[in-house]
Amino acid sequence: MNRIKYVEFPPLGDNRGSLVALEAEKTVPFDIKRVYYIFGTLLGVARGFHAHKNLKQVAVCVTGKCRMVLDNGIEKKEVWLDSPTRGLLIEGLVWHEMHDFSEDCVLLVLASEHYDEADYIRDYQEFLKVNK
Ligand code: TYD
16 A cells, blocks of 8 residues: 555564564664654554654554554555564555554554654544645
8 A cells, every 4th residue: 555564574583582673774764763652552542543744654563463544545454563573664644543452552653753743634634635
């Protein structure tokens, strides 16, 4: 789907367990300016419901899982983020929602820019308009 891509993070495992390294401009295809994580999401709570004008993000559930609903204005798609070795790259205008967080879910997000509320589109009708 346009503006959405899976990113694989090779696990550097040995007999002690696993390790994943995320490096800017390598495993993560942009310069990382911000990292945030969502955890302790209450049962039945959905988050997101916005798009970004310019931001690039990679989202990965380092533990647990959640269901992501994605909409690039042309098509809609649902994916489960349920692996610490597979992230989702979201570039440009994509309406996204996160649902069905498992109790143990820690959703880690790497972002290409600092937090800027002006970059958010939080109204779906506006998203459709801007996307035309
Ligand atoms: P919000 O955008 O509502 O989260 P979600 O899209 O997951 O539902 O963000 C919750 C609050 O946190 C809101 O007041 C903005 C603030 N926030 C920051 O200050 N910095 C950040 O990097 C992010 C992602 C959010």
